[in-house]
Structures are given as structure tokens and as C-alpha cells.
Amino acid sequence: MSAPPEVRRETAVWHEAYQSDVLARRRRSSHARKLRRAGLLSMTRESRILDVCCGEGEMLEFLAREGYSSLVGLDLPAAPGKAEEAKGRRWHYASASATAFPFRAECFDCILCAHSLHHLGGLGNIEALLKEAYHSLKPGGRFIMIDHIDAPLVRLAFAVLFSPLAGLTQFTRMFRQQHLEEKDFLYDYLDHWPGLEALMRKSPFRNFKLEKKLFFFYWTGTK
Numbered sequence: 001m002s003a004p005p006e007v008r009r010e011t012a013v014w015h016e017a018y019q020s021d022v023l024a025r026r027r028r029s030s031h032a033r034k035l036r037r038a039g040l041l042s043m044t045r046e047s048r049i050l051d052v053c054c055g056e057g058e059m060l061e062f063l064a065r066e067g068y069s070s071l072v073g074l075d076l077p078a079a080p081g082k083a084e085e086a087k088g089r090r091w092h093y094a095s096a097s098a099t100a101f102p103f104r105a106e107c108f109d110c111i112l113c114a115h116s117l118h119h120l121g122g123l124g125n126i127e128a129l130l131k132e133a134y135h136s137l138k139p140g141g142r143f144i145m146i147d148h149i150d151a152p153l154v155r156l157a158f159a160v161l162f163s164p165l166a167g168l169t170q171f172t173r174m175f176r177q178q179h180l181e182e183k184d185f186l187y188d189y190l191d192h193w194p195g196l197e198a199l200m201r202k203s204p205f206r207n208f209k210l211e212k213k214l215f216f217f218y219w220t221g222t223k
């Protein structure tokens with residue numbers, strides 16, 4: 001039997017930057033646009049939706065405000081603070097790895113994984129996520145992934161972010177702090193982009209659609 005994939009975890013410095021008000025505000029302001037573009041808001045309000053690598057659950061909170069009521073978020077046990085606080089939360093929290101779901105087969109109408117593939121630590125773990133998502137989706141269910149594409153503009157944006165220019169505003173300072181903690185695995189992810197595209201194409205999902213925008217791709221596949 002092969003060893004289970006190794007799971008990497010974010011540092012305390014990463015969590016501090018990620019949870020800062022200035023970055024959280026910016027993220028929240030883009031959720032509606034991204035989820036609409038990914039087609040998620042066309043799902044009926046009764047849909048059972050899983051957000052894999054949900055972080056603070058900001059996308060789930062947005063979906064709850066949109067009228068969705070069967071919401072589950074999954075993130076690593078080490079993700080501190082808010083994700084594990086149940087107070088006032090309108091979604092269930094599952095503490096597990098994206099590479100080994102604690103769910104039975106065919107129980108979700110839609111599974112979302114946003115801004116997190118590059119955190120998973122390599123193509124082997126992304127392949128494990130694709131398998132888990134396929135297993136846990138109902139027939140006809142949708143898997144949606146959003147993350148960076150590899151493109152010259154994306155590389156340029158990160159080069160600027162890692163330069164002294166990023167010291168100019170509070171937002172770019174915090175964004176740089178977060179991304180300095182991601183630097184190694186982020187570039188490794190970008191270097192493996194062709195392999196990721198190949199994985200998406202050979203996955204068992206049908207009717208898949210890959211839309212590339214300036215910084216991000218939107219991928220949807222149907223079980």
C-alpha cells in the first residue's frame with residue numbers, strides 16, 4: 001500500500017496575515033463575483049454544498065446570505081480560531097484534510113475548492129482531492145475549482161509583490177507577508193501548472209469547462 005500523501009500546514013505568520021482585517025475585507029469583496037463566474041449561484045438553494053479548504057468560511061457565509069442552507073466547510077485541524085468556533089455559524093465544520101474526506105459517497109450536489117490547490121503540496125495531493133470529490137459528489141453533481149493560472153502577468157505580479165514596492169500600502173504589506181509564507185509552494189505549483197491542466201483533463205469528470213482569466217482559472221466538472 002502506498003503511504004498517505006503528506007499534508008503541509010500554514011505557519012502562524014501566514015494565519016496572522018491571512019486573518020488581518022485588511023486582507024479579509026478585500027477577499028470578501030470579491031467572493032460574489034468569483035462564485036457567480038464559477039456558476040455556483042445557479043445551483044438551487046436546496047443544494048448541499050461542500051467548501052474544501054474553506055479557511056475562515058467566508059465563502060460559506062456569503063452562500064448562507066444568498067439563501068443556501070445545507071453548507072459544509074472542510075479545513076485542516078490546525079487552521080486556528082474562527083473556523084472552529086461554532087457561534088452563530090450557518091454551516092457545519094469538518095476538520096480533515098482535502099486529501100482524505102470524512103464523508104460518505106454521493107452526498108454533495110456541489111463541491112468547491114477556491115484559492116487552495118497551491119496550498120496542497122503538489123500534484124499527488126491534488127489528484128487525491130479530485131478522487132475524493134468524485135467519490136463524495138452525487139451523480140450529476142458539480143466540482144468547482146478556482147486558483148492561479150501560470151502566466152507571465154501572474155509571475156510579474158508576484159515579482160512586484162516580493163519587491164520593496166509592496167511596502168507602500170497596508171494592504172500590499174499584509175498581502176506580501178502572506179505570500180512570503182507561500183512563496184516556495186506557490187512557485188512549485190506554478191511550475192507544475194501544465195501537469196495540473198493534464199490532471200484536470202484526465203479526471204473522470206464530464207463536461208468540464210476550464211476558463212482562464214488574468215490571474216485565476218475557473219474549472220467546473222460534472223460527475
Ligand SMILES: C[S@@+](CC[C@H](N)C(=O)[O-])C[C@H]1O[C@@H](n2cnc3c(N)ncnc32)[C@H](O)[C@@H]1O
Pocket residue numbers: 007008009010027052053054055056058059074075076079096097098099113114115116119120
Ligand atoms: C488561501 S486559503 C483559502 C480559503 C478559502 N477557500 C478562500 O477562498 O478564501 C487556503 C486554505 O487551505 C487550507 N489547507 C491547506 N492544506 C489543506 C489540506 N490538506 N486540507 C484541507 N485544507 C487545507 C488552509 O488551512 C487554508 O485555510
